[in-house]
Amino acid sequence: MKVGILDSTLREGEQTPGVVFTMEQRVEIAKALSDLGVSMIEAGHPAVSPDIYEGIKRIVKLKREGEITSEILGHSRAVKRDVEIASELEVDRIAIFYGVSDIHLKAKTKTTREEALNVIADVVGYAKAHGVKVRFTAEDATRTDLNYLVRVAKTARDAGADRISIADTVGILYPTKTRELFSYLVREIPGVEFDIHAHNDLGMAVANALAAVEGGATIIHATVNGLGERVGIVALQSVAAALKYHFNVEVVRLDKLVSVSSLVEKYSGIPTPPNFPITGDYAFVHKAGVHVAGILSDPRTYEFMPPETFGRSRDYVIDKYTGKHALKDRFERLGVKLDDREMEQVLAKIKSSQGTRYFRDVDLLEIAEEVTGKVLKPRPPERIEAVVSVKCGSNVYTTSVTRRLSVIPGVKEVMEISGDYDIVVRVEARDSTELNNVIESIRSVKGVESTLTSLVLKKM
Structure with missing residues (x-):
């Protein structure tokens, strides 16, 4: 052809x-x-x-x-x-x-x-x-x-x-x-x-x-x-x-x-929706328990082509839709072994949660420690969290900048504010290298004039 x-x-x-x-x-x-x-x-x-x-x-x-x-x-x-x-x-x-x-x-x-x-x-x-x-x-x-x-x-x-x-x-x-x-x-x-x-x-x-x-x-x-x-x-x-x-x-x-x-x-300056085919953030991310169980057994069950074809990798989220297969796989990745009763208890706590969009690895460990009564090792490296204050140019439409910032991988929350800065961005990253990449992506957005980054040391 x-x-x-x-x-x-x-x-x-x-x-x-x-x-x-x-x-x-x-x-x-x-x-x-x-x-x-x-x-x-x-x-x-x-x-x-x-x-x-x-x-x-x-x-x-x-x-x-x-x-x-x-x-x-x-x-x-x-x-x-x-x-x-x-x-x-x-x-x-x-x-x-x-x-x-x-x-x-x-x-x-x-x-x-x-x-x-x-x-x-x-x-x-x-x-x-x-x-x-x-x-x-x-x-x-x-x-x-x-x-x-x-x-x-x-x-x-x-x-x-x-x-x-x-x-x-x-x-x-x-x-x-x-x-x-x-x-x-x-x-x-x-x-x-x-x-x-x-x-x-x-x-x-x-x-x-x-x-x-x-x-x-x-x-x-x-x-x-x-x-x-x-x-x-x-x-x-x-x-x-x-x-x-x-x-x-x-x-x-x-x-x-x-x-x-x-x-x-x-x-x-046009954000790509996370569910956009092939290149969207969610294109190869699975959620429902039956879907995750399928891809863990054979990725072809819920993927039309391997994500590696497009230079991507598959992942899945842990939330109230999660099943035992996904949870077991995630804890194995973390180097944590739970018996069947403990796994059921962790899963029950996840499914009974209200308003939690997804559970991070550190969240899962905290739940597992609560269930087992033990301090689990090894705990994965804590993710770095930062707050980036963004100043926009004087003739820039702030809301358009906000939309562009919201689609950057690693950006978890974006808020327009008043004062010396125009926007506050909450960022999560695996390590300092990833954090620097996210900050550079923020600075490269059209309309961003300057930024100020503060690391989150403790959350109450």
């Missing part, structure tokens, strides 16, 4: 409300995406602003120097001046888009179908004359009359486009329809390859992308963490994992997904 990923984090992703990348961030993200192994990087729309233009220029320079290997695309309206701006940057490909549904023709461009075909032929041909590869995107293709969509694609192909992107602009496709659409277009329009640009308005973007591949699409448009207009497009980490599982196709280096996701989360 021939399929690759076009990553549009720097273009579609920056269209997420509130997301703006600096030039330096654009370059760093592009290098990370190339290292990840995406086939194409849609580096932005250079006519939008000078900083995007300069960012693309620097990315193209890195491509010429061999530091980036992915194909670099510049986005363009079906306007000759846009094409000229993208062309002077010497991108590998110009991606021209034009709304082709009757809704777009009447409400946006105010053109007839025939006039639109003339514009598409003229601008695609103009770009091709600049000696660059061209992709044409049929915007709102999935609400376009099918016969007219075929005419649009053939017009773009005949004018010089070697790729046609079918954009589900408002995310209304479903998998069966997607597969049928792409199978038909591939059959009816030879001589070009097709992309799928699937928005996630109905939550089916990844499923539609896979269906498009089954129908013959060879490139999937995606963004890291699923960023994009409104609710975004195909999430890179989800579709990459799905392609590996269902088709045994590895389109990117799966073990680098977590680091790239964290990088984009940091620079976008």
Whole structure:
């Protein structure tokens, strides 16, 4: 199966409300995406602003120097001046888009179908004359009359486009329809390859992308963490994992997904939910007793792929849902041996707890000591707890910083306060090295001006 990923984090992703990348961030993200192994990087729309233009220029320079290997695309309206701006940057490909549904023709461009075909032929041909590869995107293709969509694609192909992107602009496709659409277009329009640009308005973007591949699409448009207009497009980490599982196709280096996701989360300021597929904090964390018993016996019982595939590890939480298997395993890890009666008593205390979200190792030892009446050895090293006071910039929206801080691993609680500092963060870490890493992550959050860290010596 021939399929690759076009990553549009720097273009579609920056269209997420509130997301703006600096030039330096654009370059760093592009290098990370190339290292990840995406086939194409849609580096932005250079006519939008000078900083995007300069960012693309620097990315193209890195491509010429061999530091980036992915194909670099510049986005363009079906306007000759846009094409000229993208062309002077010497991108590998110009991606021209034009709304082709009757809704777009009447409400946006105010053109007839025939006039639109003339514009598409003229601008695609103009770009091709600049000696660059061209992709044409049929915007709102999935609400376009099918016969007219075929005419649009053939017009773009005949004018010089070697790729046609079918954009589900408002995310209304479903998998069966997607597969049928792409199978038909591939059959009816030879001589070009097709992309799928699937928005996630109905939550089916990844499923539609896979269906498009089954129908013959060879490139999937995606963004890291699923960023994009409104609710975004195909999430890179989800579709990459799905392609590996269902088709045994590895389109990117799966073990680098977590680091790239964290990088984009940091620079976008959009927190990734802990239950996000593949890279979310909970993706390989188990809770229910029957689930934990299963994974302790054979991880395949409740994991579709080993977490090590993605550079991760499995874990489970101890709380009122915990069963004996999980509890026994956790105490064995701690080097503590309890008999069956003692284990039952510890489990009963855990299940009768009120409002405790989860039990730390030190909590379990305290319960076990209460049950057995003994001081248990060896006690694991106490976790380090710290309070970090955070001062934000004068023109920064404090709540947005709070949200970003709340998703940093190791951060347990975040509170907005008044006074010399704006936010207080409670942090837990295994050791001083981990604590320093958490503090550095806090300092790197956009909007954080300074921090003051205090260690918690004793809790009453």
